[in-house]
Amino acid sequence: MTSGPENSNRDHWQAKARKVARQVNLAWWLESLSAPLLVTALAGAAVLLVVRREITGTDPWILAACIAGAVCLIGLACWAWAAGKFEKPEQSMVRMEAAMQLRNALSAARAGVAPWPAPLQKTDAGLTWQWPRLLVPPLGALALLAAGLFIPVSALTTNPPSAPEQPQAWKQLDSELDHLAKEEVVDEKYLEDTRKRLDELKAQEEEQWFSHSSLEATDSLKKSHRAESGRVERELDRADKALANLEKNAGAANQAEKNRMMEEFDQALQGLQNGAMKPNPALLEQMKKLDLKGMANLSPEQIQQLRENLKKHSEAMKNGGQGEGEDWSDELLAGDGEGECEGEGKEGEGPGKGGIDRGPGHSPGVLGNEKEGVEIGALTGLEAKDLSRSTPGDLLELQDGEHEVDKSATSVTQGGNTEATGKGGDRVWRDALDPAEQRTLKRFFK
Template sequence: MQTPSEKLRDAWTRHAKDVARKINLAWWIQTLSTPLVTVGLVGACVLLLVRREMPDSPAWVLGVSALGTVLLLGGIAWLVARRHFEKPEQSLVRIEASMRLRNALSAAKAGVAPWPELPPKVDAGVDWHWQRVLVPPVAALAFLTAGLFIPLSARANAEVGKDEPLAWAKLESDLERLDQEEMIDETYIEEMKKKLEELRKQEEEEWFSHSSLEATDSLKKEHSTQVDKLERELARADKALGNLEKNAGGMPAAEKERLLNQFDQALQGLQNGALKPNEKLLEQLKQLDPKNLGQIPPEQLQQLRDAMKKAGQACKDCQGGGSGGGQGDEWLDDLLDGEDGQGGDKEGKQPGDKPGEGAGKGGVDRGPGHAPGMLGAEGQKLDTGDMTGLESKDLSRSLPGDLLQLQDGEHDVDKSAVGPRSGGDTGATGDGGDRVWKDALDPDEQKALKKFFE
């Protein structure tokens, strides 16, 4: 059981410890304020830089790093501020000085006087200046929060930002397009991507070297050739099937055999090429018997042709981006082969054509071998041979070369009779060549000409 004196001692001691904690906390905050604002500003810049350079960094990792930095700084500030800390005995002196107790607390602490009664309010003479206390940590918190959450555009990846050859991007785009269509064998696409990746694995300084550019050009030509070949073979096979289906009844045996051979050659080309249709489409083409198209349901045959056209369109899309070839090769093949479904004589026929006219293979009685208007619509014929004179009203404005007038004229021929003349008449002027030979040339020139024409 404590005595009243001991209770007063504990109460004054407790108030002294509270004042000491308050004073020490103020010293720590004062020591920490300036470094905390500086670290908050620098930390915000560091966070923004890290988020831009490494956009995949988790936000919680950055937050924990910032918090750890602040805690480390607080610990350092605490160690620096300890030399200014105040003990409870010093706080008792501060209290008795502020409350004017005339050393009553110090004497009671020394045991030479009783502890004074505890007043309703103990005043140590110190109070918080909240603006100076709160502004530094709030500013630092605002800086770090901005560094963590402010919207920021991530810096492009190093691979994207590299100035790589444009042919690589074009080739990669073609491969992605073919892969999305799902009509092309994935083996070819994977092999081409591996080759492209091997080129990218080189040092950046070697990307535009002679050997690298040569390898790139070779890879691009290889891809272009395979795409052109696949598109051409698909078009030939589809055209042969279309002609066989359309003219199954009245087609000559020779023409039918030619179309069957054309389909077989196209199928072999599809099987042997590095770039092939997908396995499902290729298997359907292998199982197809073009000799018995009538036994195949029209819907199934049309579905197969649509799949072939879709695969061919994917190749044409790549060609449109600059891989070369294209429709011009197909037009040339058709022109050379005469593949029109009727021996090269049907597509070019026009209503009213006579035998020997229109498209054909050429011949004395089969026409010139090409269809009228093959190179485009014929324009209106112009009468370029008729020249019409322009009547000029003001000849002072005419220019050199202007056509002023056209008129019909006749030669002025001297029809007067010429009587006989003796051969010795040196006064005769001569006629035609005689006049030039005898009168227009001197003797030396006459000898030279006579010698030349002997």
């Protein structure tokens, strides 16, 4: 039966031994955990970056919880693996008595052959923590995981393949039809029919948008719309001009001239009614109700209002025919001037409308200012200064002159030594050649 002080000494040394055992076992666990923790942290950081890039909108606390769960699993696995090296309190007690040089006093007391030593003020198991080796792996793993969790990453947006862009002509037609509908200058039926034909083209499969047949149909629709727009614009201008001439020359012109102007106005009205594109029904109704024969009974306000409507519709048709993306050549040749020429031989300030007897109608100098022509002077000879480099055949000088002809009479000797004047070739034949030369020539030239 042990006494009270004996039991107290035993409890003290056993508690010290358990503490040393815990320190040794913790060191074994940290040693086995360092390498797997770094590898797992590196892989975890990469996984975090990928997840944040691929899956947007993930809450950070979910990622942090996943990280903590992974670290716990790695710690448990390393604890199970290091458990085979753990030290028991009995082994720690031996370590203590060896470090403190107690000469097996603790082992003998535990075996019951000796009393337990009295507690010492300071105990030493011969162990010292290596803090750099202990803290570097956990801190490195923490830094890697924090980097994977907080480094800014641009989210990967997997946009679906965008549809191919529609042909430019479709956009132009849409813009022109929208403009005409906004200005309310064209009959709604024409706009509906044209949009229906355009929608049929758009309803094709995307692979057929730029096919040969689709492009031909688009070009035909575009040309038809442009032709109708130009026709309506011309007829409106024609009606406005006829109405202006009637108003201006109502009292001065004779009846035949007035009839011609009224007929021109009626033809413009008929042209506006017959085409596929018709102007606003209200404008047509206003033109039909106009009594041209009773111009004197019409107030200037009525005529002015009709002319303003005609100009408004004409301007809207002109702007509507351009639209977005209009060809630069059309804009270049269209010009901005009015091109109206008053009288014969007068040139307008801008391009005209063109015609069979009025020229093409475009502005002069559309491709830039014309360069002045180069005047060609008289041909002059070049005077050779250095004759030392001349070669045979080089032209040295040209002179204008007349041949010097010897007009003096030449006498030839005829029979009896009588001198006579030679004629024509006789002068050369008889006087310039000796008898032998004459015989030779006669033999070859008979």
